[in-house]
Amino acid sequence: MNTISKVIIPLFVLIIILYGVKKKVNVYDTFLEGAKEGLIMVFHITPTIMAMVFAVNLFLDSNFLEAALSFVKPLFKLINVPMDILPMALLRPISGTASMAIMNDIFINFGPDSFIGRLASTLQGCTDTTIYVLALYFGSIKITKTRYSLPVGLFADLMGIIAAFIITFIFFG
Amino acid sequence: MVNVIWAALIFIAIGYSLITGNIEVINNGILTHATTGINLILEMMPLMILWTGIMKIAEVSGLLNVFARVLNPILSKLFPSLPKEHKALGYIASNVGANMLGLGSAATPFGLKAMEELQKDNPCKDTATEAMITFLVLNTGGVTLIPTTVISLRLINGSVNPTEIIITSILATSVSSFAGLFLDYMIRRKKR
Numbered sequence: 001m002n003t004i005s006k007v008i009i010p011l012f013v014l015i016i017i018l019y020g021v022k023k024k025v026n027v028y029d030t031f032l033e034g035a036k037e038g039l040i041m042v043f044h045i046t047p048t049i050m051a052m053v054f055a056v057n058l059f060l061d062s063n064f065l066e067a068a069l070s071f072v073k074p075l076f077k078l079i080n081v082p083m084d085i086l087p088m089a090l091l092r093p094i095s096g097t098a099s100m101a102i103m104n105d106i107f108i109n110f111g112p113d114s115f116i117g118r119l120a121s122t123l124q125g126c127t128d129t130t131i132y133v134l135a136l137y138f139g140s141i142k143i144t145k146t147r148y149s150l151p152v153g154l155f156a157d158l159m160g161i162i163a164a165f166i167i168t169f170i171f172f173g
Numbered sequence: 174m175v176n177v178i179w180a181a182l183i184f185i186a187i188g189y190s191l192i193t194g195n196i197e198v199i200n201n202g203i204l205t206h207a208t209t210g211i212n213l214i215l216e217m218m219p220l221m222i223l224w225t226g227i228m229k230i231a232e233v234s235g236l237l238n239v240f241a242r243v244l245n246p247i248l249s250k251l252f253p254s255l256p257k258e259h260k261a262l263g264y265i266a267s268n269v270g271a272n273m274l275g276l277g278s279a280a281t282p283f284g285l286k287a288m289e290e291l292q293k294d295n296p297c298k299d300t301a302t303e304a305m306i307t308f309l310v311l312n313t314g315g316v317t318l319i320p321t322t323v324i325s326l327r328l329i330n331g332s333v334n335p336t337e338i339i340i341t342s343i344l345a346t347s348v349s350s351f352a353g354l355f356l357d358y359m360i361r362r363k364k365r
Contacts, residue, residue, distance in 0.1 A: 009279070013227060015236075016227055016228075016230050016231045016234075016236060017227075017230060019231070019234050019236045020230040020231070020233070020234040020236070022234075023234040023235060025230060025233050025234045027230050030229050030230045030233050031226040031227065031229060031230055032226065033226075033229055034225045034226040034227070034228060034229020034230065034232075035222045035223070035225060035226035035229075037225050037229065037286075038221050038222035038223075038224070038225030038226060038282060039222055041221060041225060041282065041285055041286075041289075042214065042217075042218050042221050042222065045214075045285070046214050049210055049213055049214050050207060050210040050211070050214075051179060051210075052179075052210075053206055053209050053210035053213060054203075054206045054207065054210060055179050055182040055183050055186075056182060057202060057206045057209060058182065058183060058186035058187070058199060058202050058203070058206065059182040059183075059185060059186045061186065061190075061198045061199055061202045062185065062186040062187075062189045062190045062193075062195065062198070062199060063189075063193075063195065064185050064186065064189040067189070067193075100322070100326075103323070103326065104326055104330070107326060107327065107330035107332075108330060111330070111331070111332075112326075112327040112330045112331065112332035112335070113332050113333055113334070117327075117332075118337070118338055118341070121320075121323050121327060121338040121341075121342070122338055122341040122342050122345050123345075124320065124322075124323050125317055125320035125323050125338065125342030125345070125346060126342055126345035126346045126348075126349055127313065127314065127346065127349050128272075128312065128313045128314070129313075130313040131175070131178060133309065133312060133313045134174075134175060134309060134313070135175045135179075136281075136285075137284060137285065137288050137305075137309055137312070138175065138288075138301065138305075138309075139175075140285050140288060140289070141288050141289060141291075141292040142298070142299065143292075143298075143299060143300065143301050143305070144176070144299045145299055145300040145301060146174045146175065146301050146306075147300065147301050147306060148306065148357075148360050149174075149301055149305075149306040149309055149310070150174045150175070150178075152306065152310050152353055152356050152357050152360070153309065153310060153313045153353065155352065155353060155356050156310060156313065156314050156349045156350065156352050156353025156354075156356070157313070157349065159348055159349050159352035159353070160314070160345055160346065160348060160349025160352075163344070163345045163348035163349065164341070164345040167341050167344050167345050167348075168341055171340070171341050172341075
């Protein structure tokens with residue numbers, strides 16, 4: 001598996017440039033043109049990334065999530081969901097780095113091969129950071145009216161989280 | 174929508190810290206998180222520029238159209254509002270492909286290019302189009318076939334079988350993507 005993923009990128013680059021040369025494209029000038037567009041793109045998304053990182057990190061600093069979760073603890077105990085996974089599930093759509101950090105803590109405390117360790121692994125892989133992606137992609141082209149995109153994205157996340165619980169239970173439970 | 178979330182995150186953070194007397198942490202945070210943001214941008218900038226450069230060659234040479242044509246049977250069902258030869262389709266195909274292979278750093282510039290192309294024929298520049306929303310649902314569903322970072326973290330923490338979660342991840346991600354696309358489809362159909 002590792003060797004495949006190591007070969008993919010070089011092959012991909014090779015094929016693109018070979019195809020370009022074959023079609024008589026001036027590959028160097030075209031690269032420069034595209035790279036310039038990329039630079040402008042970075043310029044456009046910089047404010048969005050700054051805004052999101054700032055707000056999400058302040059929110060994490062405040063420890064509000066842990067406090068809020070202590071109220072719903074008994075409810076989840078009833079249906080046999082391990083408590084330590086909840087902050088991770090809630091943070092997954094907001095911050096990939098934060099949920100990754102919690103996953104790592106779970107690995108350290110319970111081991112990656114424990115039920116909760118496998119559950120955390122599945123959860124991390126099952127969805128992307130919806131709110132960040134929406135902010136970034138819409139922000140880059142200055143879209144402010146996002147219509148029904150956020151509810152649909154969060155619905156997909158919720159289904160993914162529920163599926164991760166059920167599937168991990170079936171496979172390893 | 175993002176507007177509300179952003180404001181809510183900050184209100185909660187500062188308000189809750191004032192109540193619990195934890196304001197020192199927030200004070201430091203306000204001063205340091207701008208740097209965190211800039212570091213993130215600096216980290217992604219080199220690959221962004223590199224990939225948009227490489228992909229421009231694929232776009233001009235017509236290779237991007239070849240990608241799009243291969244995936245056309247699926248893409249035309251997902252994006253009925255886009256004509257077959259739309260420039261965005263090649264970038265969408267590349268974005269989804271890069272995500273599947275776990276190449277996050279390459280996926281983002283492809284995705285941003287796709288949005289840029291979609292924006293070009295958006296009549297109402299501040300409002301998301303149906304195609305944009307479907308693309309983002311597809312993107313945030315995060316169809317990752319090999320979650321490389323998770324596997325390496327499992328390995329570091331001494332897992333006996335670090336790759337055993339690949340199958341559960343693929344199943345869960347499929348459920349998530351399918352659910353998102355289904356809801357998106359239903360909303361679009363209802364609008365007509």
